[in-house]
Amino acid sequence: MFSGIIQELGQVRESRSGKLAVACDALASHLTVGDSVAVSGACLTVSAVVAGGFVADVMPETLHRTILGGLRSGDSVNLERALTLGDVVGGHLVTGHIDATGTVTATRDDGTARWITVEAPPQTLALLAEKGSVAIDGISLTVVDVFDTGFDVSLIPHTLRVTTAGGWQPGARVNLEVDIIARYVQRLLGARAQPALAEV
Numbered sequence: 001m002f003s004g005i006i007q008e009l010g011q012v013r014e015s016r017s018g019k020l021a022v023a024c025d026a027l028a029s030h031l032t033v034g035d036s037v038a039v040s041g042a043c044l045t046v047s048a049v050v051a052g053g054f055v056a057d058v059m060p061e062t063l064h065r066t067i068l069g070g071l072r073s074g075d076s077v078n079l080e081r082a083l084t085l086g087d088v089v090g091g092h093l094v095t096g097h098i099d100a101t102g103t104v105t106a107t108r109d110d111g112t113a114r115w116i117t118v119e120a121p122p123q124t125l126a127l128l129a130e131k132g133s134v135a136i137d138g139i140s141l142t143v144v145d146v147f148d149t150g151f152d153v154s155l156i157p158h159t160l161r162v163t164t165a166g167g168w169q170p171g172a173r174v175n176l177e178v179d180i181i182a183r184y185v186q187r188l189l190g191a192r193a194q195p196a197l198a199e200v
Contacts, residue, residue, distance in 0.1 A: 004091030004140025023053040041138030041175040043096025043177040091140025092133040127178040135177040
C-alpha cells in the first residue's frame with residue numbers, strides 16, 4: 001500500500017525487454033530486492049538495486065494497462081516506497097493497481113494553483129466524486145469536479161514542483177487509480193443487484 005505522497009522524482013535509465021531501470025538518489029539507499037515501489041502510480045517489485053537506482057520487472061499486462069509502456073530513457077517518474085505499519089498516511093490509501101489511463105485535456109493557472117482537466121473512461125468516472133480522492137500518476141489528489149467526459153483537480157505549487165505534474169500539458173497520458181473504497185462499494189452494489197440463485 002502507498003499514500004500517494006511522492007518521495008522522489010526518478011529518471012528512466014532504460015525500458016525494454018520487460019525491465020525498467022530507474023535512476024534515483026535518496027530512495028535507492030533504502031531499497032532491497034523484493035521491495036514494492038510505486039512508479040508513477042504503478043506498483044512494481046524491485047528485482048535489483050544498482051548504483052544510484054533500481055531495476056524492476058514489468059509484465060506485459062502492466063505495460064498494456066498503464067503508461068509505463070510508453071516510457072523512454074530520460075523520462076521523469078514519480079516514486080514512492082510502500083508504507084510500513086505506523087507510517088503517516090499523508091494522502092489516501094493507494095494500492096498501486098492502475099484502473100485506467102487518462103489524458104490531460106486542459107490546464108489553467110488560478111493564482112498559485114493550477115487546474116488540470118483529465119479525460120477518463122466512463123467506468124472510471126463512475127467511481128469518482130467531488131471532494132473524493134484520486135491518484136494520478138501515483139499522486140494523491142482531491143477531485144474538484146466530475147463531468148461527462150472527465151474530471152478536474154487543482155494542484156498546489158509544492159506538488160507541481162516535486163512531481164511530474166509540473167510538466168503535464170494537454171495530450172499527456174496519465175495513470176489513474178480510484179479510491180479503493182469506491183471500488184468495493186461498486187462491487188458490493190453490483191452483487192446485490194444480481195438475482196438470487198434458485199435453491200436446489
